[in-house]
Amino acid sequence: MKKLLGVTGCPTGIAHTYMAQEALEEAAQKLGAEMKVETNGAVGVENALTPEEIAECDGIIVACDKNVDMERFNGKPVIETSVSEGINKAEELVQKVLDGKAPVRGGAAASASSAPEETGGNSVGHQIYKHLMNGVSTMLPFVVAGGVLTAISFLWGIYSADPTNEQYNVIAATIKTVGGTSMGMMVPILAAFIAQSIGDRPGMIAGMVGGMIANNTGSGFIGAIIAGFLAGYFCKFVIGLFKGLPRQFEGLKSIFLIPIITVAVVGIVMQVTAGPVAAINKAMMDFLSGLQNSSPVVLGIAVGCMSAFDMGGPVNKAAYVTGTTLLGQGNFYFMAGVSAACITPPLIIAIAATIAKKKFTRDDRSAAYVNYILGCTHITEGAIPFAAKDPIRVLPILMVGSSISAVLSYIMKVQVPAPHGGFFILPLVKPAITWVLCILAGSIVGAILYIVTSKDVPEDQR
Amino acid sequence: MEIIELFDESTITLDLQGETKDEIIAEMVDLMDKGGVLADKKEYTEEIYAREAQSTTGLGFDIAIPHAKTAAVKTPRVAFGKSSKGFDFQSEDGQKAHLIFMIAATDTDSNLHLQALATLSRNLIKAPFREKLLAAASAAEVMEVLKEI
Numbered sequence: 001m002k003k004l005l006g007v008t009g010c011p012t013g014i015a016h017t018y019m020a021q022e023a024l025e026e027a028a029q030k031l032g033a034e035m036k037v038e039t040n041g042a043v044g045v046e047n048a049l050t051p052e053e054i055a056e057c058d059g060i061i062v063a064c065d066k067n068v069d070m071e072r073f074n075g076k077p078v079i080e081t082s083v084s085e086g087i088n089k090a091e092e093l094v095q096k097v098l099d100g101k102a103p104v105r106g107g108a109a110a111s112a113s114s115a116p117e118e119t120g121g122n123s124v125g126h127q128i129y130k131h132l133m134n135g136v137s138t139m140l141p142f143v144v145a146g147g148v149l150t151a152i153s154f155l156w157g158i159y160s161a162d163p164t165n166e167q168y169n170v171i172a173a174t175i176k177t178v179g180g181t182s183m184g185m186m187v188p189i190l191a192a193f194i195a196q197s198i199g200d201r202p203g204m205i206a207g208m209v210g211g212m213i214a215n216n217t218g219s220g221f222i223g224a225i226i227a228g229f230l231a232g233y234f235c236k237f238v239i240g241l242f243k244g245l246p247r248q249f250e251g252l253k254s255i256f257l258i259p260i261i262t263v264a265v266v267g268i269v270m271q272v273t274a275g276p277v278a279a280i281n282k283a284m285m286d287f288l289s290g291l292q293n294s295s296p297v298v299l300g301i302a303v304g305c306m307s308a309f310d311m312g313g314p315v316n317k318a319a320y321v322t323g324t325t326l327l328g329q330g331n332f333y334f335m336a337g338v339s340a341a342c343i344t345p346p347l348i349i350a351i352a353a354t355i356a357k358k359k360f361t362r363d364d365r366s367a368a369y370v371n372y373i374l375g376c377t378h379i380t381e382g383a384i385p386f387a388a389k390d391p392i393r394v395l396p397i398l399m400v401g402s403s404i405s406a407v408l409s410y411i412m413k414v415q416v417p418a419p420h421g422g423f424f425i426l427p428l429v430k431p432a433i434t435w436v437l438c439i440l441a442g443s444i445v446g447a448i449l450y451i452v453t454s455k456d457v458p459e460d461q462r
Numbered sequence: 463m464e465i466i467e468l469f470d471e472s473t474i475t476l477d478l479q480g481e482t483k484d485e486i487i488a489e490m491v492d493l494m495d496k497g498g499v500l501a502d503k504k505e506y507t508e509e510i511y512a513r514e515a516q517s518t519t520g521l522g523f524d525i526a527i528p529h530a531k532t533a534a535v536k537t538p539r540v541a542f543g544k545s546s547k548g549f550d551f552q553s554e555d556g557q558k559a560h561l562i563f564m565i566a567a568t569d570t571d572s573n574l575h576l577q578a579l580a581t582l583s584r585n586l587i588k589a590p591f592r593e594k595l596l597a598a599a600s601a602a603e604v605m606e607v608l609k610e611i
Contacts, residue, residue, distance in 0.1 A: 011516050012530070013576075014565060015582075016519070017583070019584065019586055022583070039580070041576065087554075250570045254570070
């Protein structure tokens with residue numbers, strides 16, 4: 001039996017959404033197919049499609065008059081239409097997909113947020129991963145905007161934002177302030193959107209406050225992750241407690257009781273635990289920066305493995321934040337390895353696709369080429385779809401490649417003074433050519449390993 | 463929440479007079495207002511038109527479902543209207559509609575009535591359900607049909 005998926009939604013989300021759902025499900029049943037429909041209504045998303053279902057399905061009908069995440073359907077046959085077509089022409093739409101007439105959606109094979117996880121299903125591990133990625137993917141644009149703007153400000157000189165320095169330039173200082181503010185949102189946003197993924201809007205509120213406290217008290221990323229999960233699950237619990245309240249208290253509950261209780265509890269817990277967590281955070285950073293003095297090779301391997309391990313996730317960010325903190329202390333060496341290790345994974349994929357076309361399907365290949373741009377701009381996340389398909393094989397390769405890049409950067413004593421920006425900041429890197437060569441070395445080794453270990457794809461899919 | 467709780471005999475009419483979209487909306491909003499559902503009649507009407515401006519809620523197969531989720535609504539309610547001669551609601555299929563469900567949803571976080579509305583909407587797709595509504599001869603009979611969902 002063919003399996004179809006659907007997504008319905010309308011601006012108000014109280015009627016059409018569900019009529020289209022019913023119409024599509026009925027049509028599918030009539031035509032002998034299985035169909036699950038995700039509804040994006042006023043109540044929120046119900047019946048959400050899982051990455052596994054998307055991977056397995058034979059086609060997707062999106063009958064929506066509002067924006068939904070389409071990236072997750074990349075590489076699958078997709079019909080996009082209005083919600084009223086979904087209601088009126090359900091049978092036609094289902095038939096079209098069953099006949100294989102739906103166009104395949106282009107773009108990268110899968111996006112970060114929907115990458116299939118090896119743990120699969122709705123296991124606890126997968127849930128936690130999903131919440132974490134909701135935070136990470138929301139945080140990322142803040143980091144990219146902030147990092148690139150900060151990097152641009154360095155074009156005027158590394159001390160251009162310091163009024164007491166002769167390099168001082170008012171434009172650079174302004175850009176750096178804007179960039180710094182955006183970067184500063186990183187920790188609160190991470191906490192807020194982990195919590196939002198678990199406990200919706202009430203969770204987001206408590207999570208953001210908790211994250212802000214983590215930011216101010218120095219418990220950093222670990223604190224943000226704790227605050228996010230604590231706020232999310234605690235809000236869920238409190239909402240559950242209030243289920244029994246009569247409906248008249250609805251307004252009171254959502255704008256008064258729940259925010260006060262959850263913000264108070266999460267905030268106080270974060271404030272009280274700030275010391276110990278900040279100590280753990282500091283210990284980890286000290287450990288990493290201590291390694292720098294002892295052995296560049298060990299440090300390079302540690303940083304390389306951390307950066308490639310979850311590509312933008314918390315482990316990667318732990319290395320990254322250590323780098324940015326040390327930058328603040330005037331240590332430009334550490335960041336060179338971190339940046340190199342973060343740039344390498346997407347380049348491995350891109351180079352592999354360029355050299356060995358037969359190892360990639362047509363769609364994957366075009367997605368892989370985009371990784372040149374992502375790699376050059378220090379966006380490690382670009383490699384996620386490829387790693388997610390076969391993590392056991394691909395992750396170690398990426399870790400090896402990243403480690404080589406990082407180790408070489410440390411051995412060559414490269415200095416990178418900007419926290420983000422990839423090859424944008426090359427004019428500031430000393431020595432720039434050496435650094436690029438270090439990264440290319442790691443990327444090429446990784447690409448060769450990738451090519452050697454992957455199978456050819458069938459002719460007709462190339 | 464049961465679907466039937468969203469309806470009330472006071473906001474059911476089997477004798478719609480209007481023939482155009484504007485006339486029908488005015489008639490239904492008046493009915494809603496008389497039923498004591500609205501806190502702000504003008505704002506509710508504006509919201510209804512704002513939704514229609516995005517795309518008509520005349521779905522075809524005899525049905526129109528104008529709706530608004532706004533603070534101008536005091537209690538969640540669905541008003542039901544039937545017209546024997548039919549009315550123009552700019553329906554998707556270009557035909558006249560005979561049945562109208564006008565939905566007033568409150569602007570709070572309560573999901574209960576939204577879920578009930580979702581269930582109602584799913585049933586509207588089903589032809590037998592619509593036929594029973596078309597056949598109902600009194601407000602009480604309409605309520606009976608709705609109870610069966």
